[in-house]
Amino acid sequence: MPETEHTAWLGALLVDFVDRLVPKRLLRLLVHPKFHALVGADRMEALGGWIDNKFMLKRRQKRCSEQQIDQSTKDYLKSRFCANPFRELETTPTGLAYVCCPIWLPTPIGTLDTPPEQLWSSDAAKRIRESILDGSFKYCSHLHCPAITGRTLPPRDAPESVAMIKQYEESPAKLPEHLVLSHDKSCNLSCPSCRSAVYMADSRKQERLDQLAERTLLPLMRGAKSVMITGSGDPFGSKHFRNLIKRLNGGDFPQLRLELISNGQLLDRRAWSELNLRGRVSYVQISIDATTASTYAIVRRGGDFKRLLKNLAFLRDLRTSGEIERLEFSMVVQTLNFREMPGFVRLGEEFAADSIIFNMIRQRDIFSREEYVEAFIGSPDHPEYDAFVETLKAPELAQPNVQIGNVLEYVKRAQAGAAV
Ligand SMILES: C[S@@+](CC[C@H](N)C(=O)[O-])C[C@H]1O[C@@H](n2cnc3c(N)ncnc32)[C@H](O)[C@@H]1O
Ligand code: SF4
Numbered sequence: 001m002p003e004t005e006h007t008a009w010l011g012a013l014l015v016d017f018v019d020r021l022v023p024k025r026l027l028r029l030l031v032h033p034k035f036h037a038l039v040g041a042d043r044m045e046a047l048g049g050w051i052d053n054k055f056m057l058k059r060r061q062k063r064c065s066e067q068q069i070d071q072s073t074k075d076y077l078k079s080r081f082c083a084n085p086f087r088e089l090e091t092t093p094t095g096l097a098y099v100c101c102p103i104w105l106p107t108p109i110g111t112l113d114t115p116p117e118q119l120w121s122s123d124a125a126k127r128i129r130e131s132i133l134d135g136s137f138k139y140c141s142h143l144h145c146p147a148i149t150g151r152t153l154p155p156r157d158a159p160e161s162v163a164m165i166k167q168y169e170e171s172p173a174k175l176p177e178h179l180v181l182s183h184d185k186s187c188n189l190s191c192p193s194c195r196s197a198v199y200m201a202d203s204r205k206q207e208r209l210d211q212l213a214e215r216t217l218l219p220l221m222r223g224a225k226s227v228m229i230t231g232s233g234d235p236f237g238s239k240h241f242r243n244l245i246k247r248l249n250g251g252d253f254p255q256l257r258l259e260l261i262s263n264g265q266l267l268d269r270r271a272w273s274e275l276n277l278r279g280r281v282s283y284v285q286i287s288i289d290a291t292t293a294s295t296y297a298i299v300r301r302g303g304d305f306k307r308l309l310k311n312l313a314f315l316r317d318l319r320t321s322g323e324i325e326r327l328e329f330s331m332v333v334q335t336l337n338f339r340e341m342p343g344f345v346r347l348g349e350e351f352a353a354d355s356i357i358f359n360m361i362r363q364r365d366i367f368s369r370e371e372y373v374e375a376f377i378g379s380p381d382h383p384e385y386d387a388f389v390e391t392l393k394a395p396e397l398a399q400p401n402v403q404i405g406n407v408l409e410y411v412k413r414a415q416a417g418a419a420v
């Protein structure tokens with residue numbers, strides 16, 4: 001074998017070795033609290049981001065490209081449309097940009113340091129939009145996307161779909177209408193489903209994020225109608241997001257409406273006034289995951305249930321007075337809380353939530369295989385699986401304001417004997 005071929009072969013073998021073995025072991029090491037303390041939160045964050053972009057992203061894309069799609073889903077998609085890739089931009093903590101949720105559609109359109117217009121019209125962005133237009137939806141995860149599993153995509157010939165397709169054909173570079181900002185993981189809590197320790201960006205990192213917002217995000221928001229903060233950390237727990245919210249509410253974006261996803265611990269009357277939120281927020285989603293103080297203390301580590309209830313009462317006032325248009329509560333379904341699902345719907349009613357969202361706990365790099373097996377209640381091998389399936393029959397869960405997300409999809413797949 002010539003030397004160059006030999007070197008290439010060895011190189012490929014090494015990459016394969018690293019790809020198969022190192023990330024899992026390395027990630028286990030990375031989440032160890034002692035290692036965390038030694039290296040420092042921001043360096044850990046950068047390293048985790050590098051591993052995610054280098055290895056985990058490829059795996060998510062591979063799983064997506066190899067997914068088995070049944071004929072009924074294929075037929076369904078041929079007649080449907082999704083506007084997200086034509087109107088939405090989402091940022092991530094690893095510095096990438098997407099045109100939908102990165103779990104539902106794991107192909108990025110570029111990096112956040114790309115000039116704004118170039119990023120929005122990148123080749124990857126065009127390919128994704130084409131896959132919606134040709135009805136293949138091949139970059140979308142048919143397991144994770146709730147619009148596909150829940151069959152809620154609009155028909156391709158609906159007037160809004162036709163208008164969006166026409167607009168794209170006439171001006172393909174039109175900037176996003178909606179942004180989801182998830183580039184800072186800073187949060188006041190450390191829910192075990194999400195992270196192994198509290199993460200707060202240090203002042204240097206915050207400054208870099210503030211600069212990124214000025215350079216890339218604010219120019220991309222010129223034509224936007226709404227911005228969602230955040231799927232990564234907490235809008236009130238992150239200094240960067242608090243700065244950004246103040247900046248957006250300072251008068252330069254009078255049409256822009258905010259949508260907030262928060263653990264709700266810091267969302268009180270004081271924050272509402274300090275961040276000048278009055279008249280600016282259309283939607284609030286509070287992730288709660290529990291109906292009792294004892295479960296809450298575990299699944300929302302660092303949170304105080306009493307404080308949450310007080311803030312939920314404040315949110316109920318905002319909703320009933322019409323100050324916000326929509327209020328939703330969400331639960332990540334897992335072994336620790338599945339029995340509280342029916343009560344969670346009642347909690348939503350008590351606090352005037354328009355909708356209750358359930359989503360199955362997703363595997364994250366922070367879990368060991370054993371931890372995930374223990375938490376993932378959707379497996380028929382789980383000792384409490386029968387009790388889980390029985391709970392799902394509760395009448396509360398069949399109410400029209402309940403979004404059961406991918407929970408039933410997992411059960412359906414398990415019953416069909418498919419891998420979950
Ligand atoms: C990462 S949080 C960021 C927003 C905010 N801090 C909050 O908790 O609502 C976004 C959503 O992800 C959910 N989440 C956390 N860990 C998850 C997991 N392992 N699987 C699925 N969803 C998860 C949270 O409950 C929340 O609804
Ligand atoms: S993943 Fe779902 S929501 Fe996202 S673009 Fe595809 S169909 Fe639309």
Ligand code: SF4
Binds near residue numbers: 189191195232263287
């Ligand atoms: S509150 Fe949200 S961002 Fe913070 S740790 Fe919990 S799930 Fe993660």
